[in-house]
Amino acid sequence: MAPMLRLYNTLTGAKEDFAPIDPGHVRFYACGPTVYDAAHIGNARPIIVFDLLFRLLRHLYGPAHVTYARNVTDVDDKINARAAERGISIRELTDGTLAQFHRDVRDLGVLMPEDVNVAGERLRFVEPRATDHIAEMVAMIDALVRSGHAYVAEEHVLFDVPSMPEYGQLSGRPLDEMEAGARVEVAPYKRSPLDFVLWKPAKPGEPSWPSPARIAAPGRPGWHIECSAMSAKHLGRTFDIHAGGIDLIFPHHENEVAQSRCCFSTNVMANVWLHNGFLQVEGEKMSKSLGNFITIRDVLNDWPGEVVRLTMLKTHYRQPIDWTLRGLEESRRVLERWYNAAGDEAPAPGVPDAVVEALCDDLNTPAAINELHRLSGGPEARPADLRAGANLFGFLASTRSDRARKRVESSGVDVAVVEALMAERRAARAAKDWAASDRARDALAALGVAVKDNKDGTTTWTVAG
Ligand code: AMP
Numbered sequence: 073m074a075p076m077l078r079l080y081n082t083l084t085g086a087k088e089d090f091a092p093i094d095p096g097h098v099r100f101y102a103c104g105p106t107v108y109d110a111a112h113i114g115n116a117r118p119i120i121v122f123d124l125l126f127r128l129l130r131h132l133y134g135p136a137h138v139t140y141a142r143n144v145t146d147v148d149d150k151i152n153a154r155a156a157e158r159g160i161s162i163r164e165l166t167d168g169t170l171a172q173f174h175r176d177v178r179d180l181g182v183l184m185p186e187d188v189n190v191a192g193e194r195l196r197f198v199e200p201r202a203t204d205h206i207a208e209m210v211a212m213i214d215a216l217v218r219s220g221h222a223y224v225a226e227e228h229v230l231f232d233v234p235s236m237p238e239y240g241q242l243s244g245r246p247l248d249e250m251e252a253g254a255r256v257e258v259a260p261y262k263r264s265p266l267d268f269v270l271w272k273p274a275k276p277g278e279p280s281w282p283s284p285a286r287i288a289a290p291g292r293p294g295w296h297i298e299c300s301a302m303s304a305k306h307l308g309r310t311f312d313i314h315a316g317g318i319d320l321i322f323p324h325h326e327n328e329v330a331q332s333r334c335c336f337s338t339n340v341m342a343n344v345w346l347h348n349g350f351l352q353v354e355g356e357k358m359s360k361s362l363g364n365f366i367t368i369r370d371v372l373n374d375w376p377g378e379v380v381r382l383t384m385l386k387t388h389y390r391q392p393i394d395w396t397l398r399g400l401e402e403s404r405r406v407l408e409r410w411y412n413a414a415g416d417e418a419p420a421p422g423v424p425d426a427v428v429e430a431l432c433d434d435l436n437t438p439a440a441i442n443e444l445h446r447l448s449g450g451p452e453a454r455p456a457d458l459r460a461g462a463n464l465f466g467f468l469a470s471t472r473s474d475r476a477r478k479r480v481e482s483s484g485v486d487v488a489v490v491e492a493l494m495a496e497r498r499a500a501r502a503a504k505d506w507a508a509s510d511r512a513r514d515a516l517a518a519l520g521v522a523v524k525d526n527k528d529g530t531t532t533w534t535v536a537g
């Protein structure tokens with residue numbers, strides 16, 4: 073029997089047994105990127121962590137029984153400003169940054185919609201874009217105004233926070249404390265300082281859409297409403313899991329809950345709320361002003377995606393991560409060991425129980441990785457199990473030979489030249505001409521080729537990397 077999945081739920085502050093609302097269909101939403109510029113390595117954390125959860129859910133419930141929605145925020149102040157600066161539409165700008173994001177995350181071994189969706193079937197992975205859902209947002213806003221949970225003021229629509237007595241449940245903040253925090257520079261049109269924007273007027277030249285009822289001029293949506301509209305459309309009014317970085321708990325997720333629950337008169341928006349911890353770089357908060365701002369592409373220029381992925385998953389997702397060069401170097405060594413241990417072995421038909429059990433314990437990736445380690449050497453080495461376990465994680469997709477071949481191809485090394493030098497070295501060694509043998513080895517090293525004399529008398533070569 074499959075082990076019970078347990079997840080730490082921000083809403084209840086406890087680790088709970090996971091039970092989907094519809095046992096035959098798990099529905100999972102993650103807040104995705106705002107595509108105004110290249111994504112940074114901190115943004116990669118929720119993408120990788122929740123990709124792993126998606127893989128685990130597919131493993132536990134079957135690929136046809138899980139729907140994952142990860143949205144794309146393709147309109148906001150930064151996007152509008154950048155598009156205006158370049159004299160292009162926000163669609164042109166965000167098409168470009170979204171394509172870059174897709175290249176980045178694909179290289180991190182993250183499943184993509186085209187990897188999992190099956191023609192003619194319900195989508196298993198949806199990537200909805202905010203600007204494709206404006207009508208759904210306006211419909212929700214109109215409904216909130218009609219039911220008295222929102223009001224129109226100076227061409228804005230505001231959510232009326234005091235109209236929802238349970239507001240603040242997710243972040244666990246008392247209302248009066250939040251009010252005190254919100255008092256700085258309260259916009260004059262707000263009835264309560266906590267009220268937040270559902271819709272606002274567009275400034276001249278900004279992209280705009282037809283507004284909700286009673287507002288003549290076109291406008292644009294606030295940020296929070298997009299996730300309420302897109303999750304309802306693609307997953308339903310109530311669904312199982314909602315995820316994002318810890319910074320999103322308040323106000324973003326708190327406001328999503330308020331909008332969705334008040335609009336649909338439901339007791340919950342999502343049952344389980346998951347939040348990943350933050351990533352720091354070499355012990356410091358990442359920021360442009362500190363000069364330690366690293367994009368995903370910067371890292372991928374220096375490291376294989378698999379090394380980056382392992383570095384991200386070595387730390388439990390709820391803990392903060394310190395992103396360091398040492399951590400990356402260590403991951404590279406670990407993967408090297410796994411590749412060698414798994415060799416050209418095919419994956420075992422089942423994933424080892426201990427790996428699944430560890431992941432089912434609130435995605436305990438450090439424990440699952442230890443398990444892979446145990447399977448990769450010593451008396452318990454089991455190459456086929458290692459590969460099956462690593463595959464569930466999104467690692468070791470290729471065999472050792474495939475990998476060596478790929479490295480040769482991408483290095484641009486001329487195989488005929490290498491083979492000729494190898495033959496020269498063999499002949500020199502047979503003639504005990506050590507100087508000539510060393511010269512051949514040096515020539516190979518200059519090409520980036522490492523030579524290994526094996527115990528069985530054969531000699532093999534690899535491209536260093
Ligand atoms: P943004 O594009 O800023 O809305 O962020 C997209 C996602 O990345 C959100 O889930 C954020 O919580 C997450 N995120 C942003 N910065 C970091 C960081 N330094 N560490 C971990 N997650 C982050």
Ligand code: ZN
Pocket residue numbers: 102103104299324328
């Ligand atoms: Zn969201």
